[in-house]
Amino acid sequence: MLTEKENKKKTWRTSPDGVYFSYINKPSDHSHLTPTSRKRRVAGETGKKMSKEDLLLLDFWVSPFCMRVKIALAEKGLNYESKEEDLFGGKSELLLKSNPVYQKVPVLLHNGKPLNESAIIVGYIDEKWPSPPLLPACAYGRSQARFWADYIDKKVRF
Numbered sequence: 001m002l003t004e005k006e007n008k009k010k011t012w013r014t015s016p017d018g019v020y021f022s023y024i025n026k027p028s029d030h031s032h033l034t035p036t037s038r039k040r041r042v043a044g045e046t047g048k049k050m051s052k053e054d055l056l057l058l059d060f061w062v063s064p065f066c067m068r069v070k071i072a073l074a075e076k077g078l079n080y081e082s083k084e085e086d087l088f089g090g091k092s093e094l095l096l097k098s099n100p101v102y103q104k105v106p107v108l109l110h111n112g113k114p115l116n117e118s119a120i121i122v123g124y125i126d127e128k129w130p131s132p133p134l135l136p137a138c139a140y141g142r143s144q145a146r147f148w149a150d151y152i153d154k155k156v157r158f
Contacts, residue, residue, distance in 0.1 A: 055080035058095050058107040060087050064156055065118035066106040068149075072122045076129045080108075119149055 055073070057080050059066035073080050085095055085105050098107045098114035108115045108124070115121045126134045135142045 056109040057082045058085055058092070058098065058105050058109070059083070060085050060105045063105060064152070068118045068152075069106045069108060069121050069125075072125045072134055075132065075134060076125060078125070078129065119153060122149075 055078060057066070057069060057073070059070070059082055061084060070082075083092070083094070085092060087105070091103060095105065095107060096103055098109060099105075099116045102116065104116075106116075106118055106121060108121045110124075110128075115124050122134065135145050
């Protein structure tokens with residue numbers, strides 16, 4: 001529970017992807033949580049072709065697995081393009097080509113290479129951009145985080 005003083009330091013911002021928070025008076029250990037680090041671009045919005053260094057996320061707004069990847073990208077402060085998939089009306093050719101085995105979202109394309117499955121994508125993001133780390137520093141904390149990620153993978157069905 002936040003004290004009144006701590007609550008005044010925070011501001012809540014909503015987006016189509018969910019609810020994020022950022023600090024008004026940012027403490028030094030949360031300097032990566034700036035409003036500009038949370039920007040995302042929607043594929044096709046700018047009319048430009050994606051360069052090979054850009055990140056493209058194929059997602060579906062209601063999927064908790066896609067949300068897991070979006071949270072990791074936001075925590076790292078990475079800009080990415082998001083392409084909403086129509087899973088019920090017909091999957092895009094890009095999704096079928098990028099994930100031919102499962103034909104599911106999320107898929108993260110980085111340097112033209114597809115990454116599938118949310119836990120694998122989050123692990124890749126944490127290894128590729130190590131600062132700030134997504135997992136706790138202690139081994140026990142990391143094992144607890146992995147337990148809950150595994151629990152969600154096995155129990156949540158979409």
